[in-house]
Amino acid sequence: MTMAAAIESRTAAAAVPSSSRRIAQIEILSDLESAEAAWRRLETAEQLFTAYQRFDFLKCWQREVGLRDDAKPLIVIASDAERRPLLLLPLFVKQSHGVRVASFMGGKHATFNMALWDRSFATAVEHADLHGLLDELRKRSAADVLALTQQPLHWREVQNPLALLPHQSSVNDCPVLNIEPGAAPSSLISNSFRRRLRAKERKLSKLSGYRHHLATKDAEIDRLIEWFFRTKPLRMAQQGLPNVFAEPGVEAFIRRACLTRRVGEGRVIDMHALECDEEIIALYAGVADGCRFSMMFNSYTLSDHSRYSPGLILIRDIVDHYAARGYRALDLGVGADNYKHLFCKAAEPIFDSFIPLTSRGRFAAVGMSALARGKHLVKHNQALLRLAQGVRKSLR
Known part of the structure; x- marks a missing residue:
């Protein structure tokens, strides 16, 4: 100063x-x-x-x-x-x-x-x-x-x-999944939806090194960030959307926040990935506070593996991850995108x-x-x- x-x-x-x-x-x-x-x-x-x-x-x-x-x-x-x-x-x-x-x-x-x-x-x-x-x-x-x-x-x-x-009232509400302590997995995501996701996952699960993980090491986080900023602009262009991540300072902000350790466990922004030895298949990043996980941004592969709904599979894994750790809520951000309502049945005013x-x-x-x-x-x-x-x- x-x-x-x-x-x-x-x-x-x-x-x-x-x-x-x-x-x-x-x-x-x-x-x-x-x-x-x-x-x-x-x-x-x-x-x-x-x-x-x-x-x-x-x-x-x-x-x-x-x-x-x-x-x-x-x-x-x-x-x-x-x-x-x-x-x-x-x-x-x-x-x-x-x-x-x-x-x-x-x-x-x-x-x-x-x-x-x-x-x-x-x-x-x-x-x-x-x-x-x-x-x-x-x-x-x-x-x-x-x-x-x-x-x-x-x-x-x-x-x-x-x-x-x-x-x-704001322009949008926020879809949210409320998690009761000790809730059974089927009360968070129905058994029928889980079966549909497992059917989609069969092809992916045969890939060498297939896994979901929360990135904890700097090198691991760097690798995921590099992939995200390579693939996300291409994905947004396919959807006819402007690349909001190209705005001044945004990429540097995300990099810094993902690498900065917060007080306690984790990073300022936590990154979850679904990947195999061959490639990163999907990524979701958000903020966690010990009680709620709130997703900020995501992307998924441009390869043929995208046919198997890897984003939905990763959300399922993230829901189970935080429920097992005693979290009380999870949200996928404001907006009425259809995929959000597959998991989040309540609305946060x-x-x-x-x-x-x-x-x-x-x-x-x-x-x-x-x-x-x-x-x-x-x-x-x-x-x-x-x-x-x-x-x-x-x-x-």
């Missing part, structure tokens, strides 16, 4: 009394390192957060994607009188269409967005706590509007406290909040809210969705 940036960060971090009954001070910081100590305290298993808001995940994102995109960190920490952190909002500010928009760090690479909460505080949050927080942001931040999208309504059986603020902080931001919040509602309407109306897909296809 430069000397000027350090001075700026310390100035922004000055504690300010809050009118809330339990929040005693609020800090607004402009760099991750200054927030790390409080951030780590809110990342323990006893607290409430998603793996997408881990310090290490967002540090990788900010370094490789955020900086390139001129995203300036805006990290809000509320603490009690003993300076124990009660919540941390990991945001960034970026100029867009003439207004300064504050959004969750991680951008479109995070399936879920959420503050990190002291769990006991989260269960007792009142409107006054949140309005005190917003008042400080209005007075002390550079943002005109908060665009807080893709927030889960509940997390680990606790209602998301930010749902107390005005909100609306997701919401957005667009909150003005300045008079200029008031108009922006109205526009953002209306645009999101329009997308939600299209996504949930089959006739409009087919029309939109047809227009998009013709434009390509």
Whole structure:
């Protein structure tokens, strides 16, 4: 950090009394390192957060994607009188269409967005706590509007406290597989579906070295990353989709996050592969927190082996892997792709909040809210969705 940036960060971090009954001070910081100590305290298993808001995940994102995109960190920490952190909002500010928009760090690479909460505080949050927080942001931040999208309504059986603020349904829900402790495999994936997958797998299982594994060594992870970035653009081109992994910094972010060890067991992004001695057949990568696994990206072979549904076979193995380790949920990301509903029978309600902080931001919040509602309407109306897909296809 430069000397000027350090001075700026310390100035922004000055504690300010809050009118809330339990929040005693609020800090607004402009760099991750200054927030790390409080951030780590809110990342323990006893607290409430998603793996997408881990310090290490967002540090990788900010370094490789955020900086390139001129995203300036805006990290809000509320603490009690003993300076124990009660919540941390990991945001960034970026100029867009003439207004300064504050959004969750991680951008479109995070399936879920959420503050990190002291769990006991989260269960007792009142409107006054949140309005005190917003008042400080209005007075002390550079943002005109908060665009807080893709927030889960509940997390680990606790209602998301930010749902107390005005909100609306997100464009998509997230299909999720809930896992009861000690659940029988057939309750997670039906016996009939398992038989269908085993029938498809017979050809693959005869291949030399056929296996599913979670990559744990750096060399192994490097090999899977290289394969992914060779095959995924080709796979997306076949499907007529733009290569989102070619956007500035994205490949470097994924490489760094897959290789960075997180506190405890595993990497910031874990990579599961189905392969044989001849080739990598399928790959799924996602984030794990000891309770939930959430998939981020995937690809599968371009060879003839793709005929045997290796992606579905790998998902089955991943479900069984995490169920055996006591995980309580697994999701395949937001969206209504058919393959997701083969495994995930429940829907995770997701919401957005667009909150003005300045008079200029008031108009922006109205526009953002209306645009999101329009997308939600299209996504949930089959006739409009087919029309939109047809227009998009013709434009390509």
